[in-house]
Amino acid sequence: MLKRLGPLVYLGTFITVIFGGSTGREGAAIQMGGSVAEAVNQFFKVKLIDTKLLLMSGISAGFGAAFGAPITGAIFGMEMISLGKLKYEALVPCTVASFVGHFIAEKTWGVEHEKLIIQTVPELSVLSLVKVILLAGIFSLISVFYCQLRHGIQKISEKYTKKNHMMRAFLGGIIIVALTFLVGTYDYNGRGLDMLQESFIHEVPPFAFLAKLVFTAVTLGMGFVGGEAIPLFFVGATLGNTLYQFVDFPMSFLAAYGMIATFCGGANTPIAAFLLAMEMFDGKGVEYFFVACFTSYIISGHDGLWPSQKIYAPKSRLFNVTDGETIKNVEQKEKST
Known part of the structure; x- marks a missing residue:
């Protein structure tokens, strides 16, 4: 089911946005990342203890690619899964996945992310x-x-x-x-x-x-x-x-x-x-x-x-x-x- 979820969410998000629904794109990216991770998990018959690591890595890849923020993506995949607990053994796979997703999106597909600029920061007091x-x-x-x-x-x-x-x-x-x-x-x-x-x-x-x-x-x-x-x-x-x-x-x-x-x-x-x-x-x-x-x-x-x-x-x-x-x-x- 999870293997089909990514493509279905992508299609659903595309239809929602093009027909005027108010939503963002990153949900599809994150779901697709998790879906790919689940497909890899089932194909290679990964041990149960590593399943969550793969899912977190997929989420990180999706976030890093969607926002052009690979460092954030690495931590986001670890942090969103559970409130109040970070699984540090996921740091390396999540970091690799996020940076790979980011570079593929920007360098291979030529995705340009939005630029939001802070002109002035108030003096610290x-x-x-x-x-x-x-x-x-x-x-x-x-x-x-x-x-x-x-x-x-x-x-x-x-x-x-x-x-x-x-x-x-x-x-x-x-x-x-x-x-x-x-x-x-x-x-x-x-x-x-x-x-x-x-x-x-x-x-x-x-x-x-x-x-x-x-x-x-x-x-x-x-x-x-x-x-x-x-x-x-x-x-x-x-x-x-x-x-x-x-x-x-x-x-x-x-x-x-x-x-x-x-x-x-x-x-x-x-x-x-x-x-x-x-x-x-x-x-x-x-x-x-x-x-x-x-x-x-x-x-x-x-x-x-x-x-x-x-x-x-x-x-x-x-x-x-x-x-x-x-x-x-x-x-x-x-x-x-």
């Missing part, structure tokens, strides 16, 4: 650090809101359509069309890279982050497929752009900061998110992004993009979470209480 901690809290809560809305839409749509996925997709398509007519623009359909890049240099509509959040939650919650990293980048960057009116920080810095902090809160991968900021923004604002990632990681609690993500250790003793639970189980317990 106690006041600036206090501001970025508060901002990280805002961005992390936005990521929590997205995750809960997306999972809620999925649960409700499955309940009332009795898991008839054709019906879910049909209704989801109607809702997306209606939302598009309501906002009067196609900016929130597809990947939305134009507005994402625009948010670094010019003001964007103040409601853009909320519109993209709703479009993506409906698209994926109603059964369409695709990645969630780029939509979270969009939400965080445009929210940072909106906060430029109220916070005395450079616009490009706020957009970049919001992009990374929001992604980190949803993905629960603080190390990978920090490395992604270093690779994407040439190491600018290293202190701020370090604070952003770990603040967002803690404040977002045990919500996340992937319900199957296993919690090997709670983020804090303040959270009443048992080791070995999944994000899905924690969310269900929170709603029942």
Whole structure:
């Protein structure tokens, strides 16, 4: 089944994006990486103990190729599998896979990745650090809101359509069309890279982050497929752009900061998110992004993009979470209480 999953997700993502669904591409890349790893695993009859290493390596290859960030990809494959635990024996295979995927995408296929540039970084001070901690809290809560809305839409749509996925997709398509007519623009359909890049240099509509959040939650919650990293980048960057009116920080810095902090809160991968900021923004604002990632990681609690993500250790003793639970189980317990 997993061997077929990659090509099916790729096709599904292509169809979703080309017909106006709000999603990203990296989901297909990561799924295909995992699918190839599973095919290799079955063909060579790899030992059970090495199966997870192969899957992590496949995920790393997909991420490194999708974002042009091979160092981030290496850690992302290790970090996203389990919350609170890194399997260091996977470091070498994940690193090799991520760099190979990156170089094949760029050198063999000629893929050009988006360039997002921070023009100015605020001077480091106690006041600036206090501001970025508060901002990280805002961005992390936005990521929590997205995750809960997306999972809620999925649960409700499955309940009332009795898991008839054709019906879910049909209704989801109607809702997306209606939302598009309501906002009067196609900016929130597809990947939305134009507005994402625009948010670094010019003001964007103040409601853009909320519109993209709703479009993506409906698209994926109603059964369409695709990645969630780029939509979270969009939400965080445009929210940072909106906060430029109220916070005395450079616009490009706020957009970049919001992009990374929001992604980190949803993905629960603080190390990978920090490395992604270093690779994407040439190491600018290293202190701020370090604070952003770990603040967002803690404040977002045990919500996340992937319900199957296993919690090997709670983020804090303040959270009443048992080791070995999944994000899905924690969310269900929170709603029942």
